Amino acid sequence: MSTFVVVGGDAAGMSAASKAKRDDPDLDVVVFERGQWVSYGACGLPYYVKGEIQSLDDLVSVTPEQFREQRDIDLRTGHDVVDIDPTTRTVTARTDGGEIVQEYDHLLVATGATAVTPQIDGVDRTGVYTLGSMSDGTELREYVSRARSDGDLQQPDRGPACQFLETCKGPVSIVGGGYIGVEMAEALAANEFEVHLFQRGDRVLKQFSEATSETVLAHLEEQDVAVYLDTEVKELAGNEAVEAVVTTDERIPVEMVLVGTGVRPRTALAEAAGVELGETGAIATDRYRETNLPDVYAAGDCAEAEHVVTGEPVYVPLALTANRHGRAIGRTIAGNPTEGGRIAGTAAVKAFHVEAARTGLLDHEAREAGFDPITETIDSKSRAGYYPEGGTVRVTLTADRPSGRVLGGSLVSEYGEGAVHRSHALVGAVTEGITLAELSDYDLAYAPPFNTTWDPVLTAAKVLEGNR
């Protein structure tokens, strides 16, 4: 009987454990998780802080008891793995009661990522938060609850123009204009906080097209979020608690700071065991997610993945990839070698009343990858022009000029007008390597309540092909 040991009990780890055990019930599957939460949806934390989700338990898709009792997985929470020894094929885990040593035949390193804490003076003052873990979520929600006069969050509805009202809570600030930054701007504004968002670069959501960033920025400002672009935060000033954000130009009083400046892979444990990292700084693997050490796999937010267009390793730590690669590893270990599949760098985000998605290589990425890109942004109605509801879908599409191959795109629309689901067509186009002419001939679903006769994605393909 062979033993599959998993280090880390979130998406990649639990997907691998579950799939391996289901496909090979004879396998011993042991999961070490240093915390108490497993298989939780960290993507839902902003909505918990916002108050739309009432309990952290709601974020858990499968409970520890279910893993243990229904799936027959030896799940050990509160076990911090401190050493991997590939020679003896053992891992050492530290618990309250001391250390245990566990042998493995197959090992999965799924240690995840950790929020980057930038080198800013005062970042360790109280009142400075990150949002990477369930306990971060608890702390932030407690802060929000305390600050609200009723002390409780109940499906909040935001009042108007909080930035300018005496009754606003805060002010609070967010450092970083990525996913977490814009989602938390929504969560805090919905709770009547005056929100200041600081971004070092010249736009928010820099992974998306410039047109998408501009649309989201305009919307954030409409929602009375004070956005500071091209702004370096020099200090989080105060005494014990943070009292102000100090930039090159200004000193903005705040009573809370959320730092959302990205994540980095948690690789120290693997590195110490001799696992090689890739150029991105995350763990390098082959197409089966196996590392340089035999029978040692890595997946999820600690590992690289290959890009569908370039075939090159990239680091894009997102939930679907973790699930997908975890599941593939489970199949492989159960005796059915399965590639986890490549990624397209697809991502989606909601910010207040807009939604955005991106996939593939955008213009500058295509250029860096050696293509000669051509890019166009178009605005299209989201439903038939005469249909009583609807808005605008803005599509930025990038293709390779000589061949016409679709390389990537970025879409933004009002929330509910389908930028995200419409991006699904582009994911396929990018993955299959089809041309603009082929994409513009796609027989996409049409009816007046859903799109114009040519869906915005088709229009973008047609226009870009015309410009090529």
Add this chain to the structure above:
Amino acid sequence: MSTFVVVGGDAAGMSAASKAKRDDPDLDVVVFERGQWVSYGACGLPYYVKGEIQSLDDLVSVTPEQFREQRDIDLRTGHDVVDIDPTTRTVTARTDGGEIVQEYDHLLVATGATAVTPQIDGVDRTGVYTLGSMSDGTELREYVSRARSDGDLQQPDRGPACQFLETCKGPVSIVGGGYIGVEMAEALAANEFEVHLFQRGDRVLKQFSEATSETVLAHLEEQDVAVYLDTEVKELAGNEAVEAVVTTDERIPVEMVLVGTGVRPRTALAEAAGVELGETGAIATDRYRETNLPDVYAAGDCAEAEHVVTGEPVYVPLALTANRHGRAIGRTIAGNPTEGGRIAGTAAVKAFHVEAARTGLLDHEAREAGFDPITETIDSKSRAGYYPEGGTVRVTLTADRPSGRVLGGSLVSEYGEGAVHRSHALVGAVTEGITLAELSDYDLAYAPPFNTTWDPVLTAAKVLEGNR
């Protein structure tokens, strides 16, 4: 200077005319349209009857004046083409003022389709309507306006349980449970009519999967539409005006009947000129939409198209194909030979508060086409389980059992939960001929407000691959 003559001024005809003239300004482009309306969105007629669109003019995307003045197209409305002579390369058109003969170098037959009127006794009584043309729309709206107590339609909101209320208008009936049938059930119920819908077959929306049909049926019944399946209408009884629908079993009093039992291609003009029809009864063309007669093209609702999976000619008269093929013909005639592209048999529909889409070959179609299909229906949440909004997406997916190739699918969800836009991923899968395993590895956009980590389409692919 050569002359391009178009017969029929709707989607296919005006797309071809516009594109040809734009790409080759030296071309003479003459369009004959027997009515007064051109380039109108017949798909919007149910929403005009419903009262959500206030004027038929709103359905027109480009006016006759714009075609004439801005696009320099010689558009002749009120011209009924009565003869095509391929020997002399002329068409004869009848107008109020007599007949004119027009020479052509290239000719496009875009004569559209006509509503099928079934052989039912009494179908010519007053109070019996179809919905194929703008004038049909006008008549139906006038009926609805008269019947409503205020005599006017103003963004109607439907009251509860009209079927059982004294205040209901009607009763009215719909013969046929296809797109027009379910859209018009919504339009009439929204105006407080008691609606009876008769369907000869055993389900509504028979082009969709059985699971989709069942979901839509249940919803129609929830909305108090009385649906009669497996029911043949024997007579529309009455005196001058219709007074009752008579079936094998019952006599249901009604004051109006809408017949929506499909369309057939308008081919008589082309046939008389020697244009060959295909087995479907629509005009046969090659991949450039050219008929058996040299320089005579056909497109839109009068013509066949090739299916992306089978390569066989099919008759699926829908707006996007008309636009797409018209545009391709315009390019070809302007000197840039362009295939119009194949179709996937994609379609979408909204009925009250549900939406549905289908594409490719469903189970029985796949079997008829010689595949050994495997089909599964799954229910998936439309957004993350913990997200406060959301519903269910029901996906029926069909693949070829031996190869795993994705052949088609049918999706249904609450309106706004994305069944239609999510079908875009399936259109790509069907068009590119990828396998279930490949589809389930697609890096589709995920965030909690938009889907579960595995989008419902991915889940369906995973489940079906597991069953294969």
